[in-house]
Amino acid sequence: MPEGLEAEIWRRAAQPIVGRSIRHVWCDERVAPDGLVDTLNDARILAVDRTGKVVQIVTDAGVLGLHLGMTGRIEIDGTAPIERLEYASGADRPEWDRLRLTTLPAATVDGSGAPAVRMNDPRRLGRLSLDEHLELGPDLLTLSAAELGGALGRRTVAIKSLLLDQAAVAGLGNLCADEVLFWAGVAPGRSADELGEKEIVAIARACRTRLSKMLEAGGSTHGALSPQVRAGPAVCPRDGAPLQRSTIGARTAVWCPAHQR
Numbered sequence: 001m002p003e004g005l006e007a008e009i010w011r012r013a014a015q016p017i018v019g020r021s022i023r024h025v026w027c028d029e030r031v032a033p034d035g036l037v038d039t040l041n042d043a044r045i046l047a048v049d050r051t052g053k054v055v056q057i058v059t060d061a062g063v064l065g066l067h068l069g070m071t072g073r074i075e076i077d078g079t080a081p082i083e084r085l086e087y088a089s090g091a092d093r094p095e096w097d098r099l100r101l102t103t104l105p106a107a108t109v110d111g112s113g114a115p116a117v118r119m120n121d122p123r124r125l126g127r128l129s130l131d132e133h134l135e136l137g138p139d140l141l142t143l144s145a146a147e148l149g150g151a152l153g154r155r156t157v158a159i160k161s162l163l164l165d166q167a168a169v170a171g172l173g174n175l176c177a178d179e180v181l182f183w184a185g186v187a188p189g190r191s192a193d194e195l196g197e198k199e200i201v202a203i204a205r206a207c208r209t210r211l212s213k214m215l216e217a218g219g220s221t222h223g224a225l226s227p228q229v230r231a232g233p234a235v236c237p238r239d240g241a242p243l244q245r246s247t248i249g250a251r252t253a254v255w256c257p258a259h260q261r
């Protein structure tokens with residue numbers, strides 16, 4: 001699914017729409033709050049931000065949140081910043097559109113009609129919101145050890161499950177959570193309340209440094225535990241030990257028992 005890194009790529013790509021006015025909004029009412037169209041018509045776009053996995057279009061009339069769900073993707077001015085999501089089919093049909101937003105000035109100088117923002121979501125698991133304040137934890141790209149320690153508290157859930165809890169840390173999905181635990185050397189099934197200070201520091205540091213590298217490389221599928229590595233009978237890229245697959249919190253964790261303790 002799109003994780004915080006993909007949302008950040010879309011946020012960056014959407015910066016050209018800042019300063020424009022919204023001319024027309026169409027949305028799939030099944031995934032939108034009441035009044036969304038009336039609220040946003042004629043509003044001026046002040047910024048495009050991101051909180052966790054949510055891309056937020058800040059206007060002078062309200063904050064439009066794009067929650068991408070499992071299979072959502074965004075086009076800006078008729079082009080896709082992420083061409084093909086490796087976890088999605090790659091197909092693109094107009095009937096899967098959940099949001100089309102046109103602006104003045106228009107997306108293209110020649111006025112070819114592409115929406116400035118288009119959200120397409122085959123499985124319709126994403127949604128739109130008008131909430132300014134989302135109940136989300138500290139961000140995956142700036143997470144400090146103190147913030148992570150605060151989120152862990154005395155919770156007895158597996159650290160992998162806690163990292164996927166958006167109220168604890170915002171923006172991590174299955175691939176990135178496995179990746180930071182891999183680089184921090186912490187087994188995904190360890191109870192959160194048993195982690196030592198060094199391990200908490202290592203996880204927070206892996207979030208800031210490794211995820212930033214993956215972001216620049218193209219997103220959540222560009223880590224050491226990429227979908228290609230995960231698909232195979234895989235060996236650890238660090239020490240050559242066989243990787244293990246475990247189900248934790250109904251998600252598949254891929255990890256190395258040799259160096260993740």
Ligand SMILES: [Zn+2]
Nearest residue numbers: 236239256259
């Ligand atoms: Zn290893």
